[in-house]
Amino acid sequence: MQIILATSNKGKVKEIQSLFKDDHIIPFKDILGPLEIEENGSTFAENALIKAKTIFxxxxxxxxxxxxxxxxxxxxxxxxxxxxxxxxxxxxxxNDKQNLNKLVENLKKSGLKETPAYYTAAIAIIASEAKYVMHGWMYGKVIDEPRGDGGFGYDPMFIPEGFDKTLGELDPEIKRELSHRSKALTLAKPIIEMLKNR
Ligand SMILES: O=c1nc[nH]c2c1ncn2[C@H]1C[C@H](O)[C@@H](COP(=O)(O)OP(=O)(O)OP(=O)(O)O)O1
Ligand SMILES: [Mg+2]
Structure with missing residues (x-):
């Protein structure tokens, strides 16, 4: 049984592999080569299913x-x-930088130095005759002055609840414990174990 990751995002690959230390998780590109998948769903869950189904x-x-x-x-x-x-x-x-800059600009335009924000992750799992979606969230705030270069995407402008540093500045271990992605993957783990052993 092979476990294949249906993402082209290197930041996600790194985080997901570090949450599954005991499994060999293979990015789809290593088997199929690069591939554009049209994400035309209207929810995170729909888009996650589209990606998993396309690769499956x-x-x-x-x-x-x-x-x-x-x-x-x-x-x-x-x-x-x-x-x-x-x-x-x-x-x-x-790219990530252009998207982050756009969000910074829009905060500045609205006169918001900081405002509540949250990350959502939908994790889909598809195997023969099996289909699942799990969600996870991380709450905090975004600031109009990005700091640090850790993580990826919007991390330099996101401060998780209970901290005063951005995910760009904090130790990656903190994101590994708290993130939307890690929460959804905690729910995914027992399902993956069951599918491996069935
Ligand atoms: O932990 C995160 N820290 C920072 N930014 C994040 C995170 N999680 C998602 N994000 C942002 C990045 C991207 O702007 C979008 C995901 O878009 P999304 O389509 O799911 O991923 P993607 O196109 O980069 O890779 P792929 O579709 O191949 O999995 O949200
Ligand atoms: Mg995408």
């Missing part, structure tokens, strides 16, 4: 477990932007 179908094997992650940041004071559009906030094909 391409692999065409009953002997794989495919895991995907669809995630993003939501800022209630900005009409819940960017939410499921986090990866394309500054336009289709935008």
């Amino acid at each position: 179908n391409k692999l065409n094997s009953n002997d794989v477990i495919v895991i995907s992650d669809d995630s993003g940041i939501t800022v209630p004071a900005l009409n819940n932007e960017p939410g499921i559009y986090s990866a394309r906030y500054a336009g289709i094909g935008a």
Whole structure:
């Protein structure tokens, strides 16, 4: 049984592999090469399922477990932007830095130096005759002056609840314990164990 990760995001690969130290988790690119997947769902869960299903179908094997992650940041004071559009906030094909800069600009335009925000992760698992989605959230605030270069994406502007440093500045171990991704993957773990052993 192979465990395949249906993501092209290196930051996610690193975090997910570090949460599954005892398993060999293979990014799909190592088997299928690079692939663009259209994420046209209207929720994190739908998009996670689209990614996992696309890779599961391409692999065409009953002997794989495919895991995907669809995630993003939501800022209630900005009409819940960017939410499921986090990866394309500054336009289709935008990189992490451009997306972060766009969120910083929009905070400044609204005169918000800081405001509550949260990350959501939907983790989908697809295997032969099996389909699951789990969610996790991390609450905190975003600031209009990004700090640090740890993590990825919007991390330099996100301060988790109970801290005064951004995820760009904090030890990666703290994100590993608290993140939306780690919470959803904690729920995913027993399901993956069951699928490995069935
Ligand atoms: O822990 C996080 N720390 C910082 N930023 C984060 C995090 N989690 C999601 N994000 C942001 C990055 C990206 O702007 C969007 C995810 O978009 P999303 O489509 O799920 O991922 P992606 O396109 O980078 O890779 P892929 O679809 O191949 O999994 O939310
Ligand atoms: Mg994506």
